Amino acid sequence: MAAAAPSTLPRPVPVAAGIGLREPHREAFVAAGCPIPWVEIHPENYLVPGGPRLAGILRVRRDTVVSCHGVGLSLGSAGGLDPDHLMRLRGLYDRLEPGLISEHLSWSVTDATYLNDLLPLPYTEDSLDRVRRNIDHAQDAFGRRILVENPAACLAFADSAIPEAEFLAELAARTGCGLLLDVNNLYVSSVNLGFDPSAWLDAIPAEAVGELHLAGHARVTVGGEELLIDDHGSTVGEPVMALCAEVLDRIGPRPVLVEWDNDLPPLDGLLAEAGRAQRLLDARMRPVEMPARIAEVHRAG
Amino acid sequence: MPADAKLAGFQRDFAAYLLRGDPAVAAALRPDLPAGRLAVYRNTVMGSLAAILGHAHPTLRRALSKQLGEQPFTMLACRFAAEAPPRLPMLWSYGAGFADWLADLEPAAELPAWAPDLARLDWAMHEALFAADAEPLDLARLAAIPPDQAGSLRLAPHPSLRLVQSGWNLHALWKDADATPAPLPEAVLIGRVPGDGDGCGEGEVRCTRLTAADGALAAGLLAGATLDEAAADEAAAGADLQSLLALLLQNRLLAGFALDRRPSLTGREGNDP
Numbered sequence: 001m002a003a004a005a006p007s008t009l010p011r012p013v014p015v016a017a018g019i020g021l022r023e024p025h026r027e028a029f030v031a032a033g034c035p036i037p038w039v040e041i042h043p044e045n046y047l048v049p050g051g052p053r054l055a056g057i058l059r060v061r062r063d064t065v066v067s068c069h070g071v072g073l074s075l076g077s078a079g080g081l082d083p084d085h086l087m088r089l090r091g092l093y094d095r096l097e098p099g100l101i102s103e104h105l106s107w108s109v110t111d112a113t114y115l116n117d118l119l120p121l122p123y124t125e126d127s128l129d130r131v132r133r134n135i136d137h138a139q140d141a142f143g144r145r146i147l148v149e150n151p152a153a154c155l156a157f158a159d160s161a162i163p164e165a166e167f168l169a170e171l172a173a174r175t176g177c178g179l180l181l182d183v184n185n186l187y188v189s190s191v192n193l194g195f196d197p198s199a200w201l202d203a204i205p206a207e208a209v210g211e212l213h214l215a216g217h218a219r220v221t222v223g224g225e226e227l228l229i230d231d232h233g234s235t236v237g238e239p240v241m242a243l244c245a246e247v248l249d250r251i252g253p254r255p256v257l258v259e260w261d262n263d264l265p266p267l268d269g270l271l272a273e274a275g276r277a278q279r280l281l282d283a284r285m286r287p288v289e290m291p292a293r294i295a296e297v298h299r300a301g
Numbered sequence: 302m303p304a305d306a307k308l309a310g311f312q313r314d315f316a317a318y319l320l321r322g323d324p325a326v327a328a329a330l331r332p333d334l335p336a337g338r339l340a341v342y343r344n345t346v347m348g349s350l351a352a353i354l355g356h357a358h359p360t361l362r363r364a365l366s367k368q369l370g371e372q373p374f375t376m377l378a379c380r381f382a383a384e385a386p387p388r389l390p391m392l393w394s395y396g397a398g399f400a401d402w403l404a405d406l407e408p409a410a411e412l413p414a415w416a417p418d419l420a421r422l423d424w425a426m427h428e429a430l431f432a433a434d435a436e437p438l439d440l441a442r443l444a445a446i447p448p449d450q451a452g453s454l455r456l457a458p459h460p461s462l463r464l465v466q467s468g469w470n471l472h473a474l475w476k477d478a479d480a481t482p483a484p485l486p487e488a489v490l491i492g493r494v495p496g497d498g499d500g501c502g503e504g505e506v507r508c509t510r511l512t513a514a515d516g517a518l519a520a521g522l523l524a525g526a527t528l529d530e531a532a533a534d535e536a537a538a539g540a541d542l543q544s545l546l547a548l549l550l551q552n553r554l555l556a557g558f559a560l561d562r563r564p565s566l567t568g569r570e571g572n573d574p
Binding site (some may be wrong): 017044045047048049050051052055071072073077078079085099107108109110111112113114115116119121122126127129130154155156157158159193204220222223225226228229299 | 304306307308309311312315319320328329330331332333337338339340341342343345346349353355358380386387388390391392393430431432433448460472493496505536541
């Protein structure tokens with residue numbers, strides 16, 4: 001990859017498999033020559049005054065397209081967004097010029113307390129309007145579109161009157177935001193809450209989806225019942241890969257990111273997972289991007 | 302606005318459950334779902350905050366678990382998290398008050414007396430890693446100062462420089478997992494030494510043991526005293542100013558100096574963004 005000038009325009013995230021880059025892998029990733037077209041980071045980990053972590057991610061950015069996936073903005077907060085945090089993020093985004101910026105359909109902040117989780121929202125007309133205003137605020141502060149990710153849930157609320165996919169579609173329509181479709185979250189929620197993921201997908205506007213996520217989940221027993229938890233601590237399960245194939249068949253190829261946060265494997269293990277995602281994409285991109293004859297040769301190989 | 306007030310009340314109830322186990326939020330759940338599922342979120346929040354505190358305080362966690370087992374640290378961390386949950390979404394900055402909170406625990410907590418100071422050492426190292434970058438002091442500038450003015454020098458520490466003074470053998474406890482806590486007045490100087498790479502943001506955090514007298518001298522210098530003022534401190538009697546200066550200069554832990562006026566860059570502001 002050609003060395004970029006010190007200040008570059010945001011490079012778009014390619015329609016290819018990427019990995020969530022975590023600190024324990026950062027040095028190995030650079031030493032390996034940044035061996036994947038794009039990575040995604042949690043910006044909150046790099047909102048530091050200085051030191052090797054910040055220098056390291058700026059180094060990664062020199063050779064790789066970076067996407068920023070926020071975990072602290074709390075789009076669902078009833079009290080609105082923290083303007084200080086918006087400005088901190090804006091400052092980092094001005095330096096990193098990420099190819100994509102994404103956040104979650106969830107909340108983490110109440111009464112100026114940050115609860116370290118992506119917490120579920122009741123899906124009501126009131127919360128729809130609150131999240132809409134918060135997304136408008138974020139997009140105004142960043143001066144660009146963000147993607148909003150569907151949550152993994154094991155809870156739902158009596159007040160929820162709007163199906164989740166319609167809630168997301170409505171946010172996209174009202175704010176112009178895109179959607180980050182987390183296939184693992186969709187699968188986990190569908191099992192935990194007992195809904196049909198295909199029906200959920202029917203309500204999602206394909207053109208709004210800008211990125212897909214894949215990750216592993218765990219099966220745990222809570223109070224005598226089995227639940228799925230999106231712990232990002234293992235390889236992507238086969239049912240999730242199958243659902244991802246269905247999503248790609250419905251909406252067409254998109255950038256696909258593999259997340260792994262707990263019990264991290266060596267970098268090669270994560271790259272191998274990205275390879276699985278890339279094969280799903282390849283199988284759907286060949287007819288579009290390559291002459292039929294070459295596609296045949298590839299299939300034979 | 303009433304609409305937001307209802308959502309705010311729900312979120313306040315949820316937070317009260319996550320931090321303190323207050324069950325009010327269960328009334329908001331879809332009736333066909335077991336309320337026990339709420340525990341998934343409480344376990345995630347409390348478990349991850351305890352893990353974050355443990356990550357930022359590895360020496361304390363190791364020393365406590367050696368003496369008492371793993372559980373006391375986790376229980377203390379969960380208590381702290383419930384009483385002083387994070388205010389900012391940058392979790393690297395979470396835990397600044399842990400050492401003081403430990404020091405204020407009632408005696409019935411039966412916390413070893415060395416635990417708060419060990420937490421201070423861990424936190425100083427943690428902060429040093431993320432502190433702002435600064436160009437190290439140019440030695441030629443220092444060498445140009447006439448010897449008769451040297452006593453009027455005030456040092457500007459690198460933003461990562463920290464000092465922990467203690468009545469316990471902190472440095473040994475940090476360096477050697479087999480060391481036993483012992484009462485021993487000393488100080489530990491912590492700083493991020495720049496690397497040899499291409500960025501001033503590189504580097505590693507190092508700890509150096511100082512005698513109690515050298516620690517008092519360093520405390521004065523870091524607080525902005527001139528060399529003469531710091532050396533005149535009774536607690537610094539017998540301190541070795543030359544060795545301390547050499548240590549700071551060799552490790553490039555000074556960012557500048559001033560002659561007989563308060564330094565503009567003190568490095569003592571902490572890392573709060």
